[in-house]
Amino acid sequence: MSSTEGPALRSPVDDVPPASGPATHSVAAALFHACRPRQWLKNALVFAAPAAAGVLTTGAGLRGSLVAFAAFCVTASGTYMFNDAADADADRRHPRKRLRPIASGAVSVRLARVTGTVLIALGLLAGWAGGWQLAAVVAAYIALTFSYTLWLKRQPVVDLVAVAGCHVLRAYAGAVAVAVPVTSWFLVVISLGSLLLVAGKREAELRAQGGNGTRATLVTYTVAYLGHVRVMASGAMIVTYCLWALQEHEGAARAPYAVSIVPFVLVVLRHALLVDRGVGEEPEELALRDRPLQVFIGLLLVPLAVGVYLT
Template identity: 40%
Template sequence: MTEAAPLTGGARPAEAALLEQRTGGRRPTPARGGGTAGGPPRRTGTLLGGLLRTARPKQWVKNSLVVAAPAAAGRLFSWPALTELALVFALFTACAAAVYLINDARDADADRAHPTKRCRPVAAGQVPVPVAYAVGGTLAVLAPAAAAWLTTPAVAALLTAYLGMQLAYCVSLKHVLVVDLVVVTTGFLMRAMVGGLALGIPLSRWFLITTGFGALFMVSAKRYSEAVQMAGAAGATRALLTEYTTGYLRFVWQLAAGVAVLGYCLWALEEGGVPHTSVLPWRQLSMVAFILAVLRYAVFADRGTAGEPEEVVLGDRALALIGVAWVAMYGLAVANW
């Protein structure tokens, strides 16, 4: 009596022969990233490289918002201002990196079960969890201390508040409805405010309204896109999305877009009693580019493809060109040319 053929490896000879013919007798290669498909990935690389990846270099473009207030006030192009803003950019980047490191260390176990986050250096084992905590904690202490020593007390206070808010977000606030949207939006607003605080520039009401609601527009559009993409796959992404409805998130990004446009238009139409000598009314004309940019971004939000804001802006040629046109007109308006 002969033993039955094992079930693993294919019990039917025809299927086995077909598989061998397709693969040339080779075994199937493991899933990309190391390990087998569905299993924990195995990342190779240096510890320093893993720490750098965890600090999210692609996200650093968000910190360029530190130049927003100085640019709006026409105080961007001077050597002392540029030096101060470069320092503030570096300090804010260090604070954001601290938050990313601590967040990934806390979420390492959950990230290993996620289809894309499982490849993050901490989840993949390239950066040990204790190392991520240690480096993140060190940056969280040194960055505000350096700000207190090298910049103004207002900048140091804002960086400290940013760290406290973001760490609270990592621990609990990201699980609270609506509050999570407010916290992420406030992080963008703080980036836009810190440059003005560093140079002692008063922040106008229109600047704060446009920046704040513009950030809420992008944040809620991203959440809406995530909710649309995860429909029917509960638990595949952030758990809080299962408590939002797509209708509510659509309402939020539409409301925020409207208020941002209104705030910008009121700024552009307000002369403030200062006569202009420019060839064309660049301040008013910049409304056209700003509104076009919002409408173009809303196309991606409506489709449910508005992921990371920097990827949307840099990945769409039309939106990038509109952005360049807006920057040019805005700059001419500030310079009064």
């Protein structure tokens, strides 16, 4: 996402009503693309707490998790609409973001805002279907993302924490949806992991754009500073995970968690390598395309599944 330029400047296509027939189909396809379906992968964080608590294989646990996932997918797409509408003019100056449906004019700013409003309302309703607690977390996510779009994205350091906070809310929503307690270990690892991903994303953007991109805070950050943030977050996260794996489990139950430390560290190291190569700008793309990272994640999930469900 890039910095907000305000709604004053508009593309000429903003005032052109959608046509019928094939043109309408094109607008529908563009609207779907504007929902950023690839980024729905981030919402898989809602399954983390139910899986860790061992309730994901129960009917109630699976239903609650799926409701939370659906609520966040719809809500997030609605907030993306508003963010891209606010950033349309800035995105047109970006070599890649200018191809986004709103920036390119395939979807008008007005239509994006109307669609975004509908999606956010549907997301809140879906959250309410999972209980008022889930609806409250969805509402908190909406408030944070709008604050980010309107102001926080232009505040150095705060913007990193704000985006990381969105990931933490996703993970917390999964716990709320299935009524499982959230441990301090879980929150710390999720928070540090989220900060690591956001810092890596900013660093990759800075490497690609040289500080001349459309994101306002890039003119403040340096590669060295963001690298420092990544080192701090990854080191603290690994230590926290190791303490949880070795101290919170006893006897035979400790073995699979201890084994999971190795692939956990490999995931962190692989991510660091990819960011240093300048390909961490879209973290969700890494999980979909990088085969070694996929293998390490799979190796991590196996001992965790054994520890949760078989010991």
